[in-house]
Amino acid sequence: MPTMKRLRMGLVGTGPWASSTHAPALAAHPDVELTGVWGRRPDAAASLASAHATTAYADVDELFAASDAVAFAVPPDVQAPLAARAAAAGCHLLLDKPVATTVTAARDLAAAAEAAQVASVVFCTLRFAEPTATWVTEQAATEGWFAGRADWYSSFYAADGSSPFSSPWRAQRGGLWDVGPHALSVLLPVLGDVTEVKAAAGLADLVHLILRHSGGASSTATLSLSTPAKASGSTVELRGEAGIALMPSGGGALDAFRAAVDALVESARSGRPHACDVRFGLRVTEILARAEEQLPAG
Template sequence: MRIGLLGTGPWAERVHAPVLAEHPGLEFAGVWGRRPEAATALGAAHGVPGYAELDRLLAEVDAVSIALPPAVQAGLALRAAEAGRHLLLDKPVALTVPDARAVAEAVRAHKVASVVFFTVRFGGDQLPWIEQQAARGGWFTGRSDWLGSVFAPGSTSPYAASPWRLEKGALWDVGPHALSVLLPVLGDATRVTAVAGPLDTVHLVLRHAGGASSTLALSLTAPAGAGGTGMELRGEHGVVQLPERSEGPVAALHRALDALLASAATGEPHPCGADFGLRVVEILAGAEHSLAIGGPVEV
């Protein structure tokens, strides 16, 4: 599979480009970016060309890996799907439900494979844990804390300069990660209630289709000493916790690309594809609406 990279920022440079160059099932074909000089520089670092024109890159690849802000990603993913190119998408797939729906509909209409890259969903210890807990069932409630310090005083995070994260906050940045684990285990959400906490912090309560409930605490502004992630499930089998991450996003992206290759080969949609990405956006939009009206929202 010949694959192109869309994006030249820190996420593209640190994770996507090295993985695309290393993955044994792929041929890294080139880089496109909104700044052609950056695309040329990143491509040169991995021995591939930079492209100034997106359509030219799309004409020469079978798939694209997108490492761009969600508001930009949606339109480009739509163009790539319409060109018949498979999609490795980043989370969230879009910042509005109509944009996310357009991507999902294009994937179905043009019969291309899609995978949304949630780092924890494709973690080496987390992926089998998620599958095991989903198979066991019988869960009563879940709790998920995703407390980051990207915008905390003294932060040195390379993502602190991200305008969309600054504007949309933890709900849209780390909220998708929490949902990518909770939904496969507890079932789809039917209702969400959101309450604002300090700064960008938000607390969610979800009702799931199978009867379980869950709570989420999300932040990008937690003090450095208070940051961290964790997930706990309680049910018929007692109490279990999501394994701590023991690897970085590079290994997870390799697994996500394996999933894309398998979906493209078999024609079977991946459970973490564009339709799941749309569902996550619908729930996040419902939470945003709940914050605005001060009450629960059916999703």
């Protein structure tokens, strides 16, 4: 059997996630050739490209032209228009969550991917990490869920906590947009699409959501990036006829991203859409935008 050609894959972004996760995973993947790096800071792009023996591009469209697919590690509202351009250039898309923070931008991106007929995968860590990915699949196959909850208490911006992955867009948009996609990525496959959402604000960026799902169940989500460090943590719980199911702790981001790359390669080769594709990313943006409308400005 002939060896299948590797997917030429470019990287957009040079920040901590791109350096610690995206670039190493792409450079080492057996089915991928890392074709190059583009970033808004040319010096950072040159450094990251050199570390992985690839090319730093000064023009992002030249990177798209040299690639079959592109992975994105940039803020969502930078990602959306660039990814639409990549799709128009015929590139498959490995997107970060959320795909955008406005419905218009997310719809434009989804439309561009559909028009170009390119594959897409949105990297929601828990949908690709083990054992959480298997847990979601198992619960989705179980009937009779009555209620669920997904709580993400992160301490990125707590007075006694810090993170190299903090960024201006996270500081501005808060837990709703950063960890909200994580909550929806596990609740929606199990309980069904969201038909109604209610949102209320707590201290700092804390947001509480009440969700009604198409399958009849309801769920809650509590989301924050400013939790005191000693109070941080995450929990996903389901209750129903089968009893109580608690999501296990997930694996590392690097292994999860490798699995997302696997998923994009398979979707690109087979033509079969992935369940966590740009259309799913659009739906997440629609739900979070509806929640944001109900919160006090600022």
